[in-house]
Structure formats: structure tokens, C-alpha cells
Amino acid sequence: MKIRVLGAFGGEGLGHRPSSFLINDRVLIDGGSVTGALTVPEQLRIEHALVSHAHLDHIAGLVYLTETLGFCETGAAVTIASIDPVVTTLRAGVFNNVLWPDFSRIPHADVPVVKYRTLVEDVEQRLGDLWVTPVQVQHTVPTAGFIVHDGSTGLIYSGDTGPTAALWAAARGLHGLRAVILECAFPNRLAQLADIAKHMTPDLIRRELDKLPPDLPVWIFHVKPQFHEEVAEELERSGGDRVQLLEQDRTYSL
Ligand SMILES: [Zn+2]
Numbered sequence: 001m002k003i004r005v006l007g008a009f010g011g012e013g014l015g016h017r018p019s020s021f022l023i024n025d026r027v028l029i030d031g032g033s034v035t036g037a038l039t040v041p042e043q044l045r046i047e048h049a050l051v052s053h054a055h056l057d058h059i060a061g062l063v064y065l066t067e068t069l070g071f072c073e074t075g076a077a078v079t080i081a082s083i084d085p086v087v088t089t090l091r092a093g094v095f096n097n098v099l100w101p102d103f104s105r106i107p108h109a110d111v112p113v114v115k116y117r118t119l120v121e122d123v124e125q126r127l128g129d130l131w132v133t134p135v136q137v138q139h140t141v142p143t144a145g146f147i148v149h150d151g152s153t154g155l156i157y158s159g160d161t162g163p164t165a166a167l168w169a170a171a172r173g174l175h176g177l178r179a180v181i182l183e184c185a186f187p188n189r190l191a192q193l194a195d196i197a198k199h200m201t202p203d204l205i206r207r208e209l210d211k212l213p214p215d216l217p218v219w220i221f222h223v224k225p226q227f228h229e230e231v232a233e234e235l236e237r238s239g240g241d242r243v244q245l246l247e248q249d250r251t252y253s254l
């Protein structure tokens, strides 16, 4: 499995793009930044967008992707997939002909550039060439983490979450897991804010490690750009060799 980091951050800054990952060139996991990280031919190869939740730092790139698809006239289309409350929010709150055009009816209702797929929670299901299990995590709005597997290797993607249990429990015993992609938003001194906003700090991540299989590497994304150096130092002190920050624009192989 190939994982290209289109955006590694929990916000936008100079050289910092919001969270988005491209699996095997075809499947997005979150779409905080897409068109700013990919050429047009690369955008046209995307078939699915797996969305953890509807916060803008995870979906802003999807609106520009749909515009690329809408203008290209190649028949390319993307299926936006998530749990029911996330799909409902995207349809009603984003692609609603007010905030952004309803690309599920463009260029025609019978051949649109956006399709939606509601995933069943806690059940493994086929998405393109992958197997995906969505599991709700602990955030301020309905949010799914995902277990993504290609039949031989897999990863756990946390979405945005504070301390959680169901996602780790769902992945327990699964063969071929090679990494956890885990969010961290704030440094330890903002623990109170992390608690309210339901995000991780390096201290909270250290406690999550005990819930995970001991050998599984933990790859961190979603640090807010203004806290990047501070969080990196704290993670290095508390996470050891097992925890590393994901690098934007790098491709990782499992
Ligand atoms: Zn976020």
C-alpha cells in the first residue's frame, strides 16, 4: 500500500497544508488539501474520497477537486464516502447550491462528477481495491476513524479524536497492520483546549500507545502549524522511536 501525504497539518500555513492522504493514487483519506498538492491528471485519477468528518480542514480540498472534475469533461467522477452524519452534512451544508454547487447534479443528474456513498459503521466493506471499516471516534462532531486494508497490509487512521477505545478495539487481532496514522493538534500546555475541542496532545498520545499493539509504528499528522516545533519536541521526548511526525509530500510504503 502506498500512502502519499498531500497535507500533514491541522490547519493551513505557509508550506503547511490541511490533512489529506492519497492511497495507491486512487483513494483519498480526507481532503483538506487536494488540488494544491496534485497535478490535474493526478486529480482525475482519484476515484474515492473517504472523509472522516465535515470540518473544513478535512474537506476544503474536495470542493476544488469537484470543480476540476466538473470542467474536465473526461467522465471522471469521485465518490465521497463516509458514515451517514458526515455524508448528510456534506450534502446539506457544503454541496448545497449555496456554499458550493451541488456537483451531484453536474454536469447532469444522471452522470454527475460527485457521487455519495454511506458506509456502514463497524463493518468491513469494499471501497475500490481496498477494504474499509469505519468506527466512530471522540470528536466534537460525528467523526469516523478508518481501518484500511488491501488484503495483505493495512493501517488505522484516527480521524480527529481525543482519547478513544472503539477504533483500537476494532483493529485488535487484524493481520497485516503496519501503522497507525494518529492525530495530534496541540502541545501539552493546551491540554484544556484539547479536552474541549477533542484532540490529542503528546501526553494524551503517550497514554493511547498502551492501548495499541506494542510494535505498531505511530505516525502523527494534524499538528496545528503554529505549534509544530513545540509539538515535535514534546513527541520526541515522550513518544520514543515508535512515534514519528509524517512528512508532507512524502510517499510511504507499507
Ligand atoms: Zn481537523
Ligand SMILES: [Zn+2]
Residues within 6 Å of the ligand: 053, 055, 139, 160
Ligand atoms: Zn475536526
